[in-house]
Amino acid sequence: xxxxxxxxxxxxxxxxxxxxxxxxxxxxxxxxxxxxxxxxxxxxxxxxxxxxxxxxxxxxxxxxxxxxxxxxxxxxxxxxxxxxxxxxxxxxxxxxxxxxxxxxxxxxxxxxxxxxxxxxxxxxxxxxxxxxxxxxxxxxxxxxxxxxxxxxxxxxxxxxxxxxxxxxxxxxxxxxxxxxxxxxxxxxxxxxxxxxxxxxxxxxxxxxxxxxxxxxxxxxxxxxxxxxxxxxxxxxxxxxxxxxxxxxxxxxxxxxxxxxxxxxxxxxxxxxxxxxxxxxxxxxxxxxxxxxxxxxxxxxxxxxxxxxxxxxxxxxxxxxxxxxxxxxxxxxxxxxxxxxx
Amino acid sequence: xxxxxxxxxxxxxxxxxxxxxxxxxxxxxxxxxxxxxxxxxxxxxxxxxxxxxxxxxxxxxxxxxxxxxxxxxxxxxxxxxxxxxxxxxxxxxxxxxxxxxxxxxxxxxxxxxxxxxxxxxxxxxxxxxxxxxxxxxxxxxxxxxxxxxxxxxxxxxxxxxxxxxxxxxxxxxxxxxxxxxxxxxxxxxxxxxxxxxxxxxxxxxxxxxxxxxxxxxxxxxxxxxxxxxxxxxxxxxxxxxxxxxxxxxxxxxxxxxxxxxxxxxxxxxxxxxxxxxxxxxxxxxxxxxxxxxxxxxxxxxxxxxxxxxxxxxxxxxxxxxxxxxxxxxxxxxxxxxxxxx
DNA sequence: CTGAAAGCGCTTACAG
DNA sequence: CTGAAAGCGCTTACAG
Numbered sequence: 167x168x169x170x171x172x173x174x175x176x177x178x179x180x181x182x183x184x185x186x187x188x189x190x191x192x193x194x195x196x197x198x199x200x201x202x203x204x205x206x207x208x209x210x211x212x213x214x215x216x217x218x219x220x221x222x223x224x225x226x227x228x229x230x231x232x233x234x235x236x237x238x239x240x241x242x243x244x245x246x247x248x249x250x251x252x253x254x255x256x257x258x259x260x261x262x263x264x265x266x267x268x269x270x271x272x273x274x275x276x277x278x279x280x281x282x283x284x285x286x287x288x289x290x291x292x293x294x295x296x297x298x299x300x301x302x303x304x305x306x307x308x309x310x311x312x313x314x315x316x317x318x319x320x321x322x323x324x325x326x327x328x329x330x331x332x333x334x335x336x337x338x339x340x341x342x343x344x345x346x347x348x349x350x351x352x353x354x355x356x357x358x359x360x361x362x363x364x365x366x367x368x369x370x371x372x373x374x375x376x377x378x379x380x381x382x383x384x385x386x387x388x389x390x391x392x393x394x395x396x397x398x399x400x401x402x403x404x405x406x407x408x409x410x411x412x413x414x415x416x417x418x419x420x421x422x423x424x425x426x427x428x429x430x431x432x433x434x435x436x437x438x439x440x441x442x443x444x445x446x447x448x449x450x451x452x453x454x455x456x457x458x459x460x461x462x463x464x465x466x467x468x469x470x471x472x473x474x475x476x477x478x479x480x481x482x483x484x485x486x487x488x489x490x491x492x493x494x495x496x497x498x499x500x501x502x503x504x505x506x507x
Numbered sequence: 508x509x510x511x512x513x514x515x516x517x518x519x520x521x522x523x524x525x526x527x528x529x530x531x532x533x534x535x536x537x538x539x540x541x542x543x544x545x546x547x548x549x550x551x552x553x554x555x556x557x558x559x560x561x562x563x564x565x566x567x568x569x570x571x572x573x574x575x576x577x578x579x580x581x582x583x584x585x586x587x588x589x590x591x592x593x594x595x596x597x598x599x600x601x602x603x604x605x606x607x608x609x610x611x612x613x614x615x616x617x618x619x620x621x622x623x624x625x626x627x628x629x630x631x632x633x634x635x636x637x638x639x640x641x642x643x644x645x646x647x648x649x650x651x652x653x654x655x656x657x658x659x660x661x662x663x664x665x666x667x668x669x670x671x672x673x674x675x676x677x678x679x680x681x682x683x684x685x686x687x688x689x690x691x692x693x694x695x696x697x698x699x700x701x702x703x704x705x706x707x708x709x710x711x712x713x714x715x716x717x718x719x720x721x722x723x724x725x726x727x728x729x730x731x732x733x734x735x736x737x738x739x740x741x742x743x744x745x746x747x748x749x750x751x752x753x754x755x756x757x758x759x760x761x762x763x764x765x766x767x768x769x770x771x772x773x774x775x776x777x778x779x780x781x782x783x784x785x786x787x788x789x790x791x792x793x794x795x796x797x798x799x800x801x802x803x804x805x806x807x808x809x810x811x812x813x814x815x816x817x818x819x820x821x822x823x824x825x826x827x828x829x830x831x832x833x834x835x836x837x838x839x840x841x842x843x844x845x846x847x848x
Numbered sequence: 849c850t851g852a853a854a855g856c857g858c859t860t861a862c863a864g
Numbered sequence: 865c866t867g868a869a870a871g872c873g874c875t876t877a878c879a880g
Contacts, residue, residue, distance in 0.1 A: 182858065198866090205865060226857050226858065228578060228856085229859090232857080247597070248795070250589065250591075269633060271610060274598060291565055292610060293567075436801055458740045459773065460773055520873080532850080533851050534851090536849090547850085548850085567872085570856090573872090574855080574873075575876080
């Protein structure tokens with residue numbers, strides 16, 4: 167079969183015009199029918215869809231983006247994929263968006279506000295139809311870019327009651343407080359907070375821990391072990407080795423992320439320190455392997471897959487111009503008590 | 508400042524035409540100058556670049572894609588991000604491509620050939636400028652899509668000597684053989700191979716193990732423990748519990764991936780089975796945490812970040828129409844002997 | 849080495 | 865509810 171068109175620059179692609187010719191309507195009607203604009207005669211819609219199916223027509227994203235000023239891309243900004251939390255988030259987002267014909271543009275910020283801004287700038291050049299951003303704390307520049315773009319934007323992992331801000335997540339502070347209460351109920355008094363990275367969400371968990379410790383009259387600044395280095399198993403080991411030597415001795419450690427807690431657990435095994443008898447250990451996020459540790463790790467299960475999916479659904483609605491039922495969706499968390507506490 | 512143009516549909520964006528007006532040349536000359544086409548007077552190039560800088564001009568990817576038939580996207584297909592191996596690969600690819608102005612379109616296939624094909628089909632609609640595909644084994648349909656697209660394509664993680672195939676990786680079979688030799692040299696005889704997922708690369712490692720075991724006259728089908736379920740710590744535990752009960756007893760287990768081996772190590776700890784005295788354990792890929800295990804895990808370090816970066820560089824060259832110095836880049840591997848063997 | 853014209857494949861904005 | 869015209873912002877292909 168020869169190409170449908172003899173134009174020298176024809177790409178061989180099936181175009182709107184081809185569909186229009188078959189359906190015997192104008193190209194613009196095809197465009198409207200296929201995009202589901204109402205105000206097209208249902209009979210024509212059917213004719214157009216049949217023609218499109220027959221020809222295997224697929225809209226050209228570039229042409230669509232150029233004409234409409236919006237691509238079928240959605241920009242997603244996450245801090246770090248080495249934390250599997252964000253892999254789960256990403257997969258859920260990507261799955262939900264893909265079903266609706268959107269491609270996810272992934273930017274990994276490495277917890278760097280400047281890099282986040284630069285990535286967003288680059289992503290905006292592709293004229294995404296919407297934005298998905300981890301957390302609520304952005305640089306001035308990033309905020310200006312988001313606002314200036316006029317694009318719908320949903321924030322992930324935290325919740326915000328602020329006007330005009332869309333968010334899907336849970337209260338990191340409350341989750342931190344809940345785990346702390348669990349440790350207090352177990353009878354632990356000297357409960358340290360071990361944190362790395364020190365990003366916004368970690369600091370909120372810290373605030374939750376502080377709140378409960380102060381309420382119990384047990385807070386002391388010497389119980390706060392804050393390390394700005396990236397979170398990892400080996401950092402957990404290092405921190406544990408320092409913390410276990412503290413005097414008076416600690417009863418328990420609440421690590422801000424499971425990888426630190428896993429490293430601590432392995433270190434305790436190595437040093438012959440019994441957990442939870444000598445010291446209790448708890449983590450956060452319920453990452454892979456935490457249930458396999460020795461002893462299995464007490465932690466907080468966070469619904470990142472659900473957050474990703476719900477945020478994608480909310481964004482999809484916003485991109486269609488709908489008003490979401492709620493601008494702030496709280497998906498909660500769950501304290502998972504295992505043997506390490 | 509008012510918008511530069513009174514056109515009702517102007518986007519407010521700085522365009523080629525704006526730069527051309529300032530530089531006092533035609534738009535097509537601006538296009539050529541900025542894309543680095545030679546056959547533009549160096550003096551004009553300088554004038555154009557100065558004008559572009561002054562205006563903060565950024566080319567519109569959609570317009571460029573529509574006119575040129577190629578976007579600034581590169582499609583990347585990986586099996587699974589829950590294996591941190593592919594996160595490392597992805598980050599390296601994305602970093603290298605981003606520096607040259609390309610956006611990475613990530614498709615996660617979940618080790619499913621049908622999903623891989625569907626993802627590629629969707630990605631091709633965005634007219635990527637190049638393709639990066641994990642492994643050499645694709646479905647007929649995927650191969651047809653790759654070939655039919657006419658796009659440059661580089662395969663990752665494995666090496667192929669086939670004509671017209673570009674690949675960056677290492678010999679999975681040789682790496683499997685090397686680790687097996689190490690275990691043999693340690694004096695182990697009954698060395699089992701424990702595998703999950705059973706993807707192409709795992710089976711190549713299996714082949715390497717088999718080769719060495721047969722050469723040593725020690726191979727037996729009963730030493731092959733092959734489980735098609737996804738690789739994970741908990742599966743490693745389950746497999747280990749079965750394998751340790753085998754009789755006559757095993758001397759060593761070579762797991763096809765570190766997560767299985769980590770699960771096995773934790774299981775051994777739980778059961779009070781001493782490693783490597785009672786049984787040696789080795790893994791593959793040197794994933795996060797393997798050096799923190801008890802005992803630290805013997806494994807094979809694989810250069811995935813280097814593979815990602817080198818593949819991106821090769822693809823960048825191919826997209827410029829260059830012929831790469833070598834169509835097949837072997838980046839090797841390294842047996843990392845720790846205490847578990 | 850440079851440019852005027854045409855075109856990539858859609859959608860917007862305006863009519864009717 | 866439907867369409868003819870114009871335009872999105874680039875690059876290709878053809879001249880000179």
